[in-house]
Amino acid sequence: MNDFLSKSPKYSIPDLSSDNAKCCGCFACYSICPKKAISMKIDGEGFYYPVIDEEVCVKCNKCINTCNFKKEHIPHSEDTLVYAVKHKEKNILVNSSSGAAFTGLSDIILEQGGAIACSMFDYKVKIPKFVIASEKKQRDLARGSIYVQSYIGDIFLDAYGWIINNPDKDLLFIGTGCQTAGFREFIENIDKNYLNKVYFVDIICHGAPSPQFWTQYCTYLERRYKGEITYVTFKDKRNGWNRPTAAVKIGQNKEIMLKDYIKIYYEHCVLRPACYHCPYTNLERNTDITIGDYWGIEKVNPEFHSEKGCSLILIHTLRGKELFEKTKKVFDVWDSDIKSCLQPNLCHPTECPQNRKVFWDDYECKGLEYVLDKYGKDKFIVRVKRKIKRLFSD
Ligand SMILES: Cc1cc2nc3c(=O)[nH]c(=O)nc-3n(C[C@H](O)[C@H](O)[C@H](O)COP(=O)(O)OP(=O)(O)OC[C@H]3O[C@@H](n4cnc5c(N)ncnc54)[C@H](O)[C@@H]3O)c2cc1C
Structure with a gap:
């Protein structure tokens, strides 16, 4: 045999x-x-x-x-509904990455005794990891986008175990497009009868950076600034939601801006190779709901725009619509449409930069500090232009 x-x-x-x-x-x-x-x-x-x-x-x-x-990506056949939402509670809105769609959607599941499988930052190991949250206090720790590929580990098996042990309750799984699609495939293959016990929610994603690059960066910051990282944010709204601040807190009150890391992130060299071929950079997902930032809301509906943030919600299925209807009252809602909400990562994957290989060769041969210096700083001319602009605007 x-x-x-x-x-x-x-x-x-x-x-x-x-x-x-x-x-x-x-x-x-x-x-x-x-x-x-x-x-x-x-x-x-x-x-x-x-x-x-x-x-x-x-x-x-x-x-x-x-x-x-x-697999060939087979999108669902129902029409996508498009909404702009802002949570009505200002405190929740300000502490969320966008318009707090995540809190609004997950609240109702938790209130009904369900649980949320989501990624949250683990300060011990300095990476985002998936956990199952069954209380609001714990769920709140998952707020805030972390620009690092989160660690899945055994969460699919743990979530499956949770579903079996809680036959009358619902689980909401939220992750990037590929993570949520992965969990959906897992449930479909292990026992498709459980598909209707899960709400599948994915987030619009620009690409997932290397966790190892990030943890080495954290070690470098802790060594350089002589203390432990106690807080991480990539989307602080102090300068407005459209101009997010990325920073870490070292110890109790030393704040370090993550300008070099963010520049490297947006130059795309540190993204996972699969991100440049992502099949989830479109509107037709195999999930119930997709959430993201409603970029461009200030142009399509200036009155709805808020410096405190605005979420985009795409509803793909009847199940997703039912969940949204139950949560709607916590949000200010604007009925939008597909044309108005489009942004790059709803149309195509992030492009692979030509210098990606050179970047990783530099990293391997010359180390982290070398690549932070070479790729994480604006060119001299850009810095001069920025200084001149500031002088004239003061
Ligand atoms: C790497 C990354 C790239 C993104 N790119 C875009 C983009 O190009 N366009 C866009 O519109 N939106 C993007 N987003 C989504 C956006 O930043 C917000 O996460 C989303 O709008 C939800 O906002 P909120 O206010 O509802 O959530 P919050 O209350 O802030 O909750 C954030 C949610 O994201 C989850 N999350 C945080 N970090 C990760 C991670 N590393 N992996 C998996 N899940 C995570 C949390 O578990 C939580 O569910 C990206 C998010 C990430 C993590």
Whole structure:
């Protein structure tokens, strides 16, 4: 039998990640494997990829069948509804990345005894990790976008266990497009009867940076500023939601701006290779709801625009519509349309920069501080222009 399996092309060891561009690192293959033959290993750029133990693999192909990146992307057929929303409670709005769509949507699930599987920053290890939150206080810790690929670990299995143990309750899973699609594939493949116990919500995503690059950056900051990072924000609204401030707090009151990291993020070299081929950079997702920033609201509805933030909500399914209807009262809502809400990552993936390889070669050979200096600073002429502009505006 074993001999037959290894000779038949259909039953060869599945090819999960020989091409990095085709693996989003969602951990679905690792989670579904009935033999625990798959482990997730970090590559040279600091991203997780699956590695199969050929001795343990029974070639059942469950991993391949669960891989959302290897499937043709089949969008749902229902029409997408588009809303701009702002949470009515100012305190919640200010402390959320956009218009607090996440808090509004998750509140109702928690109030009904359900739970939220979401990413939140873990200050011990300095990376965002998925957890299951069943109380509002814990859920609140997930507020704030963290521009680092979050760690999935065993969350798919934990969430599945939660669903089995709570048959009368709902779970809301929220992550980037690939993470939510990964969880959906996992549930569909492990037991599709549970699909209707989950609300699948994804966030619009510009791309996910290397967790290892970020943790090395944190270590560098802690060493340089002699203290521990106690707070991280990428979207502080002190200068308005349209001009987010990214900063860390070292110890109790030293604040360090993350200008170099943010510049490197927006130059796109540190993104996961699969991000440049992301199939979730469109309006037609296989989720119930997509949330993001409603960029451009000041142009399409200036009266609705707020410096405190505004969320875009795209509703793809009847189930998503029902959830939104239940939560609507906590928001100021504007009925929008597809044409008005478009932004780059709803139209196409972020482009791979030409100097990506040079960046990673520099990082490997010359280290973090070298790349922060080379790629994280504005060119001299840009700095001079900014200074002149400031002089004239003062
Ligand atoms: C890496 C990244 C890139 C993004 N790019 C865009 C973009 O191009 N355009 C756009 O409109 N919106 C983008 N967003 C989404 C946006 O920043 C807000 O997260 C979203 O609008 C929700 O805002 P809120 O006020 O409802 O949520 P908040 O209350 O601030 O909650 C944030 C939500 O995002 C989740 N989250 C935070 N960090 C991560 C992470 N690293 N991985 C997975 N989930 C995370 C939290 O668990 C929580 O559910 C991005 C988010 C991330 C994390």
